[in-house]
Amino acid sequence: MATLAPETRPNTPHYGHAVMPQATHDEQALEDHFLAMRAWTNQHMDPLDRRLLDEVIVPEVTAKTGKAPTRSGEVRGALESHPLHQYWLTLSLFYQDRIWHVIDDAIDRQYDDLAGKVAELSAQPKGSLRLNPDLEMPRYISSIDHHRMGGGYITDTSEADFRAGALYDRFASTYLRNLNGGWKNDGRGHTLASHVQGFFPDFKPKRILDLGCSVGHSTVAIAQAFPDAEVYALDVGAPMLRYGHARAESMGVGIHFSQQDAEHTDFEDGSFDLVCSSALLHETSAKGMRQIFKESHRLLRSGGIMCHVDVPPRHEHLCLWDQMRCDFESHYNNEPFMTSLARTDWMKVATDAGFAPEKVGIGYRKGTFWLNPNTSDFFTEGHPEGRTLMGSWYACAAVKD
Structure with missing residues (x-):
């Protein structure tokens, strides 16, 4: 059986860099499970959803309006009312959300260890870090958890928080x-x-x-x-x-x-x-x-x-x-x-x-x-x-x- 090079072996200390969160065997298995769900959705559901749009929804909209749609907004309502597309939507959101949760739990497990490494590396820097606690956040950042990442980019719980x-x-x-x-x-x-x-x-x-x-x-x-x-x-x-x-x-x-x-x-x-x-x-x-x-x-x-x-x-x-x-x-x-x-x-x-x-x-x-x-x-x-x-x-x- 072929083995992965150390730098690509996800559940060893060689994966990534010194502050990259690591995964146990079970955590990695969960990540791989939901990644496999993503791959299955991309390989099998995406083509079906595309056929649904091209072969069912577009003809229906064309017959109703008298012209072929050219913009996604013209077909969105009809597409999102179809059970097959709803299934595609559900899968696409589910596997992503679950990966966030799996990694979040893994960070909980090793947070103190990671905190020590972050502090150690920051003590003798080649570069620098300058923070501004009074910075006014743009609303397009503060009001949204981008990528459905829990807490978003700016949730800050302490003067040393690095979790996001x-x-x-x-x-x-x-x-x-x-x-x-x-x-x-x-x-x-x-x-x-x-x-x-x-x-x-x-x-x-x-x-x-x-x-x-x-x-x-x-x-x-x-x-x-x-x-x-x-x-x-x-x-x-x-x-x-x-x-x-x-x-x-x-x-x-x-x-x-x-x-x-x-x-x-x-x-x-x-x-x-x-x-x-x-x-x-x-x-x-x-x-x-x-x-x-x-x-x-x-x-x-x-x-x-x-x-x-x-x-x-x-x-x-x-x-x-x-x-x-x-x-x-x-x-x-x-x-x-x-x-x-x-x-x-x-x-x-x-x-x-x-x-x-x-x-x-x-x-x-x-x-x-x-x-x-x-x-x-x-x-x-x-x-x-x-x-x-x-x-x-x-x-x-x-x-x-």
């Missing part, structure tokens, strides 16, 4: 497994770095700011891609940052974390060469996104680069069922802004923020788990094979005059 970060880190590595870089969950960071290096091969940033860093999954990858740069990262969640700081330290990467709102930071004008984010914008409001682009422009020096990478594909590039999958995240998975972001004119947002149109590039970037600065992986009309939801990210890069 530990929960998010372990869930991301478990839920996505090898889909986004394995236990590091750093595929987006490598994709962003590759995107910048591919289009700007002579770009050598000295100061980098990662907005909405959560626990620093992408930040670490970006720091490793630009080893000569001083790297800063911010987020609104104190427990995410405490954990993220310890996580980066355990991986030998010095990052300067601070608790700030990406819309209004305390950094000086023109203080960064690269301002970036990964998977931040779909968790902000439309107003918040516009302000983040403006703040990015303010923070960049002349010739500096803004790069934002996010998940929503363009709705106009999707079939009805893929539109519905995107809408599912908004309506049921506590990602209320994902659908609106998929319909947002990113070029207008960038130019309104101060970037010249000819200095803005927007399109799909093929996902990569390693540094691969290949501009042929970039396309503007969706994936060449028609797959926009899987295997690519929507990227916006702009140069400040």
Whole structure:
């Protein structure tokens, strides 16, 4: 029987880094059970649900309205009233919620041990951690438990609380497994770095700011891609940052974390060469996104680069069922802004923020788990094979005059 390499063996101390929550045999068995449920749903129920939409719902709506639907909103009511789709919805939410609970219980078991490691790693840092207990939380963060994660990103029970970060880190590595870089969950960071290096091969940033860093999954990858740069990262969640700081330290990467709102930071004008984010914008409001682009422009020096990478594909590039999958995240998975972001004119947002149109590039970037600065992986009309939801990210890069 083949054995897993130590770094991929989930129930050994070699899995992940020093502060990654570990799983016992029984905890791992439960995780695997619900992951198998997810795989079964994706492989067997997704195709049936797609056929239901294409072969039953669309003809019914067409007959009733006299025209074929082109937007998910035109079929949502009819689709969600059908028992098969209700079953698909139930399964899709159930296995995800159960994984959250399994990992939460595992963190309870080892919380004191993890707390000691977090404190130890924070005592002699390569980077730094700056918190602001008086920070006013954006409503689009404080009113939602994103991804149905219990307590959300900002629940803070003590001056040393790191639980939200530990929960998010372990869930991301478990839920996505090898889909986004394995236990590091750093595929987006490598994709962003590759995107910048591919289009700007002579770009050598000295100061980098990662907005909405959560626990620093992408930040670490970006720091490793630009080893000569001083790297800063911010987020609104104190427990995410405490954990993220310890996580980066355990991986030998010095990052300067601070608790700030990406819309209004305390950094000086023109203080960064690269301002970036990964998977931040779909968790902000439309107003918040516009302000983040403006703040990015303010923070960049002349010739500096803004790069934002996010998940929503363009709705106009999707079939009805893929539109519905995107809408599912908004309506049921506590990602209320994902659908609106998929319909947002990113070029207008960038130019309104101060970037010249000819200095803005927007399109799909093929996902990569390693540094691969290949501009042929970039396309503007969706994936060449028609797959926009899987295997690519929507990227916006702009140069400040």
